[in-house]
Amino acid sequence: MTATASQPLHRVKVSGDAAYTIDIGPGLLADAEHVAVHLRGRHALIVSDGHVAPLYADALERTLRAARPTLSLARYVLPPGEHEKTLARFGECLDALARLGATRDATVLALGGGVVGDLAGFAAACWMRGVDVVQLPTTLLAMVDSSVGGKTAVDLPSGKNLVGAFHPPRAVIADTATLRSLPARELRAGLAEVVKYGAIFDESFLSWLEAHAADLLGGDDATLAQAIARSCGYKADVVARDPYERGDRALLNFGHTFGHAIETEQGYAGATGDGLNHGEAVAVGMVLAARLSAELGMADAADTQRLRSLLERLGLPTTIPAGLSPDALLARMRLDKKADASGLRFILWDRAGLARIVSGVADEAVLSMLASG
Numbered sequence: 001m002t003a004t005a006s007q008p009l010h011r012v013k014v015s016g017d018a019a020y021t022i023d024i025g026p027g028l029l030a031d032a033e034h035v036a037v038h039l040r041g042r043h044a045l046i047v048s049d050g051h052v053a054p055l056y057a058d059a060l061e062r063t064l065r066a067a068r069p070t071l072s073l074a075r076y077v078l079p080p081g082e083h084e085k086t087l088a089r090f091g092e093c094l095d096a097l098a099r100l101g102a103t104r105d106a107t108v109l110a111l112g113g114g115v116v117g118d119l120a121g122f123a124a125a126c127w128m129r130g131v132d133v134v135q136l137p138t139t140l141l142a143m144v145d146s147s148v149g150g151k152t153a154v155d156l157p158s159g160k161n162l163v164g165a166f167h168p169p170r171a172v173i174a175d176t177a178t179l180r181s182l183p184a185r186e187l188r189a190g191l192a193e194v195v196k197y198g199a200i201f202d203e204s205f206l207s208w209l210e211a212h213a214a215d216l217l218g219g220d221d222a223t224l225a226q227a228i229a230r231s232c233g234y235k236a237d238v239v240a241r242d243p244y245e246r247g248d249r250a251l252l253n254f255g256h257t258f259g260h261a262i263e264t265e266q267g268y269a270g271a272t273g274d275g276l277n278h279g280e281a282v283a284v285g286m287v288l289a290a291r292l293s294a295e296l297g298m299a300d301a302a303d304t305q306r307l308r309s310l311l312e313r314l315g316l317p318t319t320i321p322a323g324l325s326p327d328a329l330l331a332r333m334r335l336d337k338k339a340d341a342s343g344l345r346f347i348l349w350d351r352a353g354l355a356r357i358v359s360g361v362a363d364e365a366v367l368s369m370l371a372s373g
């Protein structure tokens with residue numbers, strides 16, 4: 001099936017109290033009705049960043065105006081980068097809604113990567129105690145992960161994503177043609193999150209990724225759309241079962257406890273190239289989680305090697321960056337939201353494709369694994 005003006009290449013449904021669809025395919029943003037059908041009221045605010053807005057916001061605005069000539073439409077563009085996902089930018093976004101005169105039936109259109117999606121989603125969650133957000137993800141990471149599931153947040157100086165809300169989108173529309181302008185490094189970062197779904201839920205998806213690694217890295221449209229749809233399917237299932245992350249939705253954090261520690265320890269320097277970005281840190285974190293699983297006797301070391309080889313083929317890092325001490329990383333992990341009163345909690349695996357939550361992991365086991373390379 002190919003995408004046509006009103007037909008996505010793939011459609012994934014998220015069920016539950018706030019059910020919605022995820023449409024995936026090239027050219028969906030140019031189809032005004034596809035986006036406009038989700039607008040309930042007279043006001044819409046496009047939120048985007050300084051890289052994405054010049055590429056796609058004009059076209060989106062044009063098509064929306066064509067579909068809804070009476071729509072009051074405004075734009076809030078923040079500078080790109082994780083360091084802009086702040087309370088100050090969130091406040092500016094709310095100011096933009098106020099200037100627009102947005103009423104309770106307004107829609108926020110989040111056009112960008114995970115930074116835009118998280119911040120715009122949080123603004124939508126808070127404006128008048130909650131208005132619609134339609135997620136229009138433009139990075140692979142946002143298409144397979146952050147735009148789905150309703151987690152929204154901004155960062156504080158003391159940590160990532162510390163202030164936020166659960167606010168499911170009204171719809172997700174992933175126009176895969178936008179991936180053509182995505183820097184190769186950002187595409188690879190998104191592939192780390194794609195691999196994560198195979199690692200935690202489905203060994204056969206890992207085999208599929210191994211067979212299609214070259215096409216994915218090369219940006220092949222149809223293969224990417226298939227990988228996105230399968231990834232969204234896994235996420236949709238777990239989000240429907242556990243919308244507020246009280247249970248097995250936490251499996252999605254495979255590699256993230258280590259990854260966040262690395263990102264925080266490096267001061268979120270990924271955007272400048274002085275550190276790992278989120279997806280790269282998750283790639284390293286997944287290998288560390290697999291190694292810890294093997295060292296605790298839960299899993300076979302051959303599975304670690306398989307994961308490492310796939311990530312390396314996808315151009316992702318698999319070892320802790322030089323200069324980060326095991327003690328410092330452990331201290332960061334103690335502050336992570338994923339730690340609780342019982343001590344350090346990790347998502348580990350029994351084998352490739354089967355992850356589980358493990359609480360009360362001893363500090364010594366973590367330190368010895370980190371110290372061994």
Ligand SMILES: NC(=O)c1ccc[n+]([C@@H]2O[C@H](COP(=O)([O-])OP(=O)(O)OC[C@H]3O[C@@H](n4cnc5c(N)ncnc54)[C@H](O)[C@@H]3O)[C@@H](O)[C@H]2O)c1
Nearest residue numbers: 051080113114115116138139141142145146151178181182
């Ligand atoms: N809410 C969730 O469930 C969830 C899940 C995972 C990650 N996240 C969050 O997502 C964020 C990371 O998202 P990200 O990796 O998309 O980062 P990002 O939003 O910073 O985007 C990465 C870079 O790509 C640029 N860009 C985006 N789309 C582009 C395009 N089509 N063409 C050219 N350039 C483009 C951006 O301007 C930016 O410079 C983090 O803040 C993370 O905490 C949230």
